[in-house]
Amino acid sequence: MKTVGIGLIGCGNISDTYLKGIAEFDILDLRGIGDLNADLAVAKAQDCGVRARSLEDIYADPDIEIIVNLTIPKAHAAVATQSLMAGKHAYSEKPLAVSFAQGKALVETAAQRGLRIGAAPDTFFGGAHQAARAIVDAGTLGPLVGGTAFFMCPGHERWHPNPDFYYQKGGGPLLDMAPYYITDLVNLCGPVARVTGVATLPRTERLITSAPRKGERIAVEVATHISALLEFANGAVITLTTSFDVAGHKHSPLEVYGTEATLLVPDPNGFGGAVQLIEKGGEFRDVAIDLPYSDGNYRAIGVADMAYAIRNDRPHRASGDLALHVLEVMEAIMESSERGAAVTLTTTTARPEALAGDLVNMKLAK
Template identity: 65%
Template structure:
């Protein structure tokens, strides 16, 4: 197999999940990890038996073709631009950028250089979400009508050791959790055409209750409770609610409605979960899945798909056009709230191709 060299920049919490999952994909050749905190890079390298290097070393290494960018959101575009300047393809954690303007500049830079960009989430590759996609594509829902997308919690300061960035520009529930929900909805229904919404910040500061900073207060600079509506190009209209201000709720993460049935889609922050389908006049019934990647955390499958796509010269699924479209949609909720108008979405993207065969054996996924 002609493996693809990978360099990882950013060794925070999410890097462990990536490094564990990357072991499932033989096409990925991890050439090193780097972080501005070199001690953290050495710690992560020792944990996974790889090399800790500097950012400059990774960017200079001719064997590295993809830089996986796991830095904090406000650094995503700057690091990705560095990778492009070094002639590397780049794949970022979500979101693609903290605003649509800078992410658009990244997209244009990649196209000008003939390089690929990609971004999380890749959870829509998961077996449960691919099962839901197959049901939608089969036509059992009838004409798409709408749906709901709901993520609500009391806030991440309960568990994250350094939650500040969740409440800074580029944070908030929409940019943090919205990518999972909106990307999965684009996977199921196609691109969004219009957005309406409201956005509030009920509290100006948050009390950290996690360790080691228990009792410290941090300021809030972004809306933390956002609700709105997305109109899709196929005619469906979906309600969405994203919040760090709700003590508890009973909504399921995703529901998709059609004239002939209703689909329950599990948490799009995970690869598995129970899909249910109700045929008009019947009851909800669990749907089995034979699709792969429903039994664990395969975060980095989007990188593996990009690697296979490079080798076979085909589009990769978690691509820059998709990530930029989702970012424009997310940013539109605040714009709609501020202007009191409906916002038209101008970016274009295709539904990602279904994952029709496994990547477990390192073979090409069509």
């Protein structure tokens, strides 16, 4: 199968993970990386042995079919739009955009130009999350009733070298972390129909405690503690809380409740972890995971799936429709908080096709 040329734009902190992930899949041919900061791109290229190129060169290269967009959230829409206008398929780090209007325009532009658009997260491809999906699909839980989803921590200024964007428009625990949780819930339960949310901003500035800017204070422009009720089209009602203001907690990352059983799902910011199940009258037990992509960090598997989908003329799983639906859920939570009322979603999405084996039904590309 012919490889798919990849151009990567955005050489920040997350790029190391993507560069390692891209190297895992033989179908992906990384043909260059670029950044508005050309020096940063050159340094990254030297570290990983690829070619640093100008953004214009990447957009113009006829051998590049997919542009992987790892810029900060505020730049996602602009870079993805330019990629599509250059005739490239676009795959962005989450979120798809910082507003539903931007995301909708991207999906419409891709459709008009006969191109694909997709976005992270792709962690729902992981063996643990696909094993959980198989349990739901088998009907083991019975009709779904509800669940919980929790991401709560003290904030990213503890570890990130330049955490400012986490507290600017496009950041915050909702847009930064909820895509993992909501996407996995859609993978498990299907689309969301209505949301109710409350968002708060306990602090207007944060103290950086990580190098090299330790001791610096940064302004907070977005809500940093958000709770919501997600009403799914299938009737399940799931509580979601995301926060950068909590010292610690003991909730499971994801729990899904049915009339017959409860499923505990590991951190959706990873590919593996323990899946546990308790059926009525029983005790919690570990679920055996015999599916691939549960033993490491396969970030960029969504790009690889898009590449295989292009070659095989099939839908890709980390799709624009899925990312747009998740983006609308998050924006609706904030709208609900502002209005003090529930908000009905205007989009829906199909659950992505389950991944019961490796992407090419052969060996893992390692």
